[in-house]
Amino acid sequence: KVVPLLLIHGWPGSFVEFYNILPLLTTPQEGSSVVFEVICPSIPGYGFSQSSSKQGLGHLETSQIFLKLMKRLGFEKFYLQGGDWGSIIATDMATMYPENVLGVHVNMIAVNTAGPNMKLMLGAFLPAGIVVSEKDQDKMYPLGEKFSYLIRETGYLHLQATKPDT
Template identity: 60%
Template sequence: GLNIHFLHVKPQKVPSGVQVVPLLLLHGWPGSVREFYEIIPILTTPQKGRSVVFEVVAPSLPGYGFSDGASKQGLGTAEMAQIFNKLMQRIGFKRYYVQGGDWGSIIGSDISVLFPDHVIGFHSNMCFVNSLMSNLKLFLGSLAPIIINASQLEIETNYPLSAKFSFIILETGYMHLQSSKPDTVGVALRDSPVGLAAYIIEKFTTWTNPAWKDLDDGGLTKKFTLDKLLDNVMIYWVTSSITTSMRLYSENFNKARRDSGIDSLPVLVPSGCSRFRYELAFLPRFVLKDKYQKLLTLTGHEDGGHFAAFELPEVLAKDVFDFVEEERKSVQIKQEL
C-alpha cells in the first residue's frame, strides 16, 4: 500500500442548528495542499446564515508532496479515486462531498462516477468535458451563438475558436512533454531548485491571467506573495516529487484510459461548477449539462484563473457553500414530495 499524507481540519464551536459535513478537497498540478491554506479556515468556520460547515480532508495526491508515489505503472486518476474513497471510509465518512480543480476535478469526477453511493455531491472549479459531442457543440456555437443561449462571458471566453485553440496549443506544451517523457524532464528539474521554481511558478502567471506574461515580474504579486508561491515549490523540492507528480500525465493520456471509457460516462451525482474567466477551460452550460446531468449551481466570475482556492479563496468558498446548501435544499424538496 501507499502512505497518503492528508490534512484533516475540523470546525470548532459549531452553533446549534449547523450541521458538520465532510468535504474531500483535491488539488492538482503544479499545486499542492498549500493551495488550500487560505480556503480551509473559511470552509471550517461557521458562516452567518449557513446551515452547514465543513470538516475538510485535503490529501496530497499519490506521488505529490508527502504522499508516496507508485512503484509500478498503472496509477491514474481512476485508481486515485479508489484510494481517496477508501481514505474517506477509513476516516469514518461513508458519504461525503468532493471539491477539486485541475487533476482534482478529474479525480473528483472519477470518484463520482465510480462511487456514486458514497458521493453526496461534487463541486469543481474546472468542470471539463472533452468529447466529440462537446466539441461539436462548441463549433456550432461559434456559427450561431444566439441559438445556444450562451452568456456574454461564455462567448468571450470561448470564441472565436481560433483564438481559443491557439491559446491552448501555446499553453499545453508542458502537457505533451509530461505525458510522453516525465522522467526525462524530471531529472533536470530534480537537480536544480531554480529550474524547478521557474518551471512551476511560470504557471501561476499564465494560468492566473495570460496578460501578465508581458509584465517584467509576471504579475506574480498581484494575487500571491512570493513566500506562498515558494511554499508550494518547496513541497516539491524537499520531497523530490516533481518526477512522480508528472507521471500522472503519462498514466492518464494513454490508450488504457481511453479504452476504459470512463471519460464518456456522465456524472450522475448532484454537481456544481465554478468558472473563472482566465481558467484554461471555461465551458458553457449547454456543453457541461451533458456530462454533469444534475448540475445544481453554475457560476461565472469575471476575475480569477486556474488556482481559484489559492487566488480567490473567499469567492470559491462561497460557491462551495452555495452548492451544498442547494443540494440539501433539493433533497429536502424531494422528501417533502
C-alpha cells in the same frame, strides 16, 4: 451540522493550495448551520506524497484510493471539490460512486466521449458539410495544423505527460 468535504488539488499543486480557505470552511459562520470537516490529501506523487511503486496509477485508481481513504476515516457519504487533475478525479468519483458522493464542484470540466472524437476523425476524411458545416470546416481542419498549434501552445500538458515529478 458538520459535513465531510474532500478537497482535491491539481498540478503542480498540493494540499497547500487550500491552506488560506480552511478557516472559512471549518469555522462556524454567522447565519450558517454548516461547517466542513475538510479532508485534503495530496494526489500520489504530488507534494509530500510518495509516488506509486506500481505502474499504471492514474486518475481512476486515485479515485478508488480516495474513496478508501474516506471510508477509513468513517465517511460513507461526502462532498467533493476538485481543480485541474483534482476535477478529473472528483468527476470520476462522482460517476463511479454516486452512492457515496453527496455533491461535487469542479473548476475544470473535461469531457471525453467516443462520439465527438469519432466525428472529429471522420471529418478529416469526409467532404465539408457532412460532419462539420462548411462554415466551420477551416476552424477544425486540417488536423495536422490544429495539432501542431496544440503542441506548440500546451507546454504544461507536455511537462505533466513526460516529467510529472518536476
